[in-house]
Every structure is written in C-alpha cells, then in structure tokens.
Amino acid sequence: MARSRLTPEREAELYAAVLDLLREVGYDALTMDAVAARTHSSKATLYRQWGSKAELVVRAMRSSKPLHMDRIDTGSLRGDFLAMVSRVDDCQVEKDSALMRGLFHAVHHNPDLHQALRELLVEPEINGLHALLQRAVDRGEISADGSALKYVTHMLVGAFAARQLIEDLPPDQAFLRDYVDAVVFPALGV
Amino acid sequence: MARSRLTPEREAELYAAVLDLLREVGYDALTMDAVAARTHSSKATLYRQWGSKAELVVRAMRSSKPLHMDRIDTGSLRGDFLAMVSRVDDCQVEKDSALMRGLFHAVHHNPDLHQALRELLVEPEINGLHALLQRAVDRGEISADGSALKYVTHMLVGAFAARQLIEDLPPDQAFLRDYVDAVVFPALGV
Known part of the structure; x- marks a missing residue:
C-alpha cells in the first residue's frame, strides 16, 4: 500500500x-x-x-472531526448517545462549522467533493448510527418497528442545521444533550 | 406607497x-x-x-412558495400540522428545492440576500409556527413547559434537510405526514 x-x-x-x-x-x-x-x-x-x-x-x-459512530459501543442507547455528544469538541465546534459550511457550499459545483464527502464522511457515520440503533433494538431497549427509528438521522441533522442556520449558535454539547433528551429519546419511546 | x-x-x-x-x-x-x-x-x-x-x-x-404558517388556524394542533403539510406542492417541491439550494449557496457571499431571506422568508414562518404552537398550549393540547416545544423548528428543518441532502429525495406530503406523526407529535407528547 x-x-x-x-x-x-x-x-x-x-x-x-x-x-x-x-x-x-x-x-x-x-x-x-x-x-x-x-x-x-x-x-x-x-x-x-x-x-x-x-x-x-x-x-x-x-481525521480532525472524528465522531466515529462505528467505534461507540457503551452497552446502552443512552450511553451511546452521550458518548456521541461528548465527542463534540465545544472549542472546535464553531471553527469547524465555518469550515463545514464552506465545504458544503463548494459541494454545489464540485461533484467529486460531493461524492468524497458522502462516501468518506457521511455514510460511515450514518452506518455507525444504524449499527448503534440496531444494537439497542437487539437489547430490547427500543422497538424494531418504531416509526421514529428511520428518522434519527433527520432529527440529528435538524439539530445541527437549525442550531447554526436559524439560531446562529454553535451546536455544543449542552445543546445536543438537551436535544437528545427532549426530542430523540421521546420520539424513540425511550 | x-x-x-x-x-x-x-x-x-x-x-x-x-x-x-x-x-x-x-x-x-x-x-x-x-x-x-x-x-x-x-x-x-x-x-x-x-x-x-x-x-x-x-x-x-x-409569493411562489407560501407556507404562510401565520394564516393556518384549524382549531387543533393535528389539523394545523396537516394543513401545513398539505400546503407543500408535491409537483413543485423538487423544482423549488433546486432553487432553494441555489439561493442557499448564494447566501454564502451575499449578506444582503441572507438578511432578506431571514427577514422576509424564514422569520415570518417561524413566528407563525410559534403562534400555532402557542395556541395548542392555550387549548391545553400540549404542555407549556414540554422540553421539545423549543425544538419544533429543528425537527422540521431536519426533515427537509436530511430528506434532500442525505436521502436525496423530495420532502413530499407523504413523507412529511409520516415524519410529523413519527417524530414531532411523540416528542411533543401528543
């Protein structure tokens, strides 16, 4: 190699x-x-x-912003989500979100960047999230046929996007923890 | 004038x-x-x-894509959300979302466009949404101190953003209706 x-x-x-x-x-x-x-x-x-x-x-x-959902496995759904949130670096989040916004705009006229972002950054995290949720189903913490299960990505994307675009605030750990408790867990019936 | x-x-x-x-x-x-x-x-x-x-x-x-949340008042929270969803024009939604994406990217280097979008398009809808939720609180349909109440915008932004950016699908009425039932109502405790 x-x-x-x-x-x-x-x-x-x-x-x-x-x-x-x-x-x-x-x-x-x-x-x-x-x-x-x-x-x-x-x-x-x-x-x-x-x-x-x-x-x-x-x-x-x-390499700089590794959520690495696929490496999170605490043994409980709540633990996994808290571990995910705790990987957000409050000091970096503002700096990185400007950078992500810039990349996101560049995607518009760079199809190769779009594909690389999707394959190397977005899909691994989404696959990791799905595996994390599947383990919670396997442990009996949430129902396999809960109607919110397929929308966890949407809820999380909304947290990041609306926080930055509408509230004009960084999606820091305190916000994300509150959002997960207020929105994601109740929707999942936890 | x-x-x-x-x-x-x-x-x-x-x-x-x-x-x-x-x-x-x-x-x-x-x-x-x-x-x-x-x-x-x-x-x-x-x-x-x-x-x-x-x-x-x-x-x-x-003028072309009028959700006009402020004009929705059916007398129930469920009715208001269904009215909101039914204002989404499935035939237009793909065409308009390309247009919205284009505008969203132009915002990056046009602060005056950013301000106009915020003042004339985003804030009136968010104010309308808040009024709609406040009426549901006043009617006793949802609790004034429910922790998901302040995140309804985030949930809805997530529905639109993740549907388009990650699923690469249009946020049509069927999807939005399912999302509201699966995510927004359970989070609000309805």
Whole structure:
C-alpha cells in the first residue's frame, strides 16, 4: 500500500496543514501546489497517496472531526448517545462549522467533493448510527418497528442545521444533550 | 406607497419572471437589467418597488412558495400540522428545492440576500409556527413547559434537510405526514 509509507505523525501533520489552508483560502482556491509547498512534499506524493484534492480534503476533515459512530459501543442507547455528544469538541465546534459550511457550499459545483464527502464522511457515520440503533433494538431497549427509528438521522441533522442556520449558535454539547433528551429519546419511546 | 401602483396581476407576472430567470441563470448571474428586459419594465421601477435585487428575489420566492404558517388556524394542533403539510406542492417541491439550494449557496457571499431571506422568508414562518404552537398550549393540547416545544423548528428543518441532502429525495406530503406523526407529535407528547 502506497499510503503505508507515511507515518501516522506525518499524515497528521499533512492533514493539519490541509485544514489550515482550507480555513485560510477555502476549498475552491486551495491547490495541491499550495499543500505541497506548505508541507514540503511533492505533488506526485500527494496524488499517489490521496488520488485527488477532494479525497485529501475529506480525509483531513475526517481525521480532525472524528465522531466515529462505528467505534461507540457503551452497552446502552443512552450511553451511546452521550458518548456521541461528548465527542463534540465545544472549542472546535464553531471553527469547524465555518469550515463545514464552506465545504458544503463548494459541494454545489464540485461533484467529486460531493461524492468524497458522502462516501468518506457521511455514510460511515450514518452506518455507525444504524449499527448503534440496531444494537439497542437487539437489547430490547427500543422497538424494531418504531416509526421514529428511520428518522434519527433527520432529527440529528435538524439539530445541527437549525442550531447554526436559524439560531446562529454553535451546536455544543449542552445543546445536543438537551436535544437528545427532549426530542430523540421521546420520539424513540425511550 | 410606491408598491400599490402595481396591480396584483402585474406583481405576480413580475415575480414569475424573476423565478424563471433565477432557475435559468442562478442568483449571482441574475441582473436587474435582465429582469427589466424580461418584464418590459424599467430598472428604476424595479428599484423603486423593491429596493434591491435581494428583496425582489426573496419576495418572489415568498409569493411562489407560501407556507404562510401565520394564516393556518384549524382549531387543533393535528389539523394545523396537516394543513401545513398539505400546503407543500408535491409537483413543485423538487423544482423549488433546486432553487432553494441555489439561493442557499448564494447566501454564502451575499449578506444582503441572507438578511432578506431571514427577514422576509424564514422569520415570518417561524413566528407563525410559534403562534400555532402557542395556541395548542392555550387549548391545553400540549404542555407549556414540554422540553421539545423549543425544538419544533429543528425537527422540521431536519426533515427537509436530511430528506434532500442525505436521502436525496423530495420532502413530499407523504413523507412529511409520516415524519410529523413519527417524530414531532411523540416528542411533543401528543
């Protein structure tokens, strides 16, 4: 594997530089040349490791903001949701949400970025969420045919989107914890 | 009032032309010159009536997609929500959501559009929603101190956003009706 040639430290360094550049100039103006210059690596190396700017940027995002739902398994639904919320970094959330908003807008005219975000960032989290809910069903905590089960993603997306777009506030841990208790658990019949 | 000089028919005709242009070229490329040419009016008239491109576009949006929550009052919470859902035009919803997405992206670099959308489109609907919920509280249908009451907007925003962005499906009436029954009513304790 080409990627294995980079040490984890070097990879983390590269991702941090990509995110810095992204905050400075935005997705559209970010070039592989600039990443190469900033990280003292060659463009050939970057393309060999990541294939495209879209993939490099999304992997950098994923490394910096890892909800990693698939790694959450506390043994109870409440524990899992609290673990999820506690992975939100209150200090980072504002900085990152500006960055996410910028990426989200760039998606509009960058289909490859759209695909990378979907495949590398959104789908793994949604699959992790589904597995987490399935375990709660298997433990008998929630019903397999509850009508809200298929809408947990919608509820959570709403929390993040409305908090930022309408309330103009960061979706911090205190807000998310209250929202999960007020909306998600009652809808799931917990 | 300058605006009263236009007949409602003429106003509707102008708004329709603005939305056509918006679908054709997008917000950034839409000019007052193009609107004037398309509608056989003068730019001076357009600016006198609407003040700015942002206000003209948002008023055109509002005329075409009128949820008008503030005009919904059926006498019950369930009736009000069903009335709200029934105002969604399934045939229009896909066309309009492309248009809304385009506007939403243009907001990123057009603060005046952001402000007009917020003041003329978002806030009136949210105020209408709050009034609708307050009447349900007054009738004793839901509790004034229910913890989900302040999150109804978040739940609804989530329905629209996740349906389009993650499921890649239009938020049509059947979906919205199911979502309200599965998520909003249980969270409100109805």
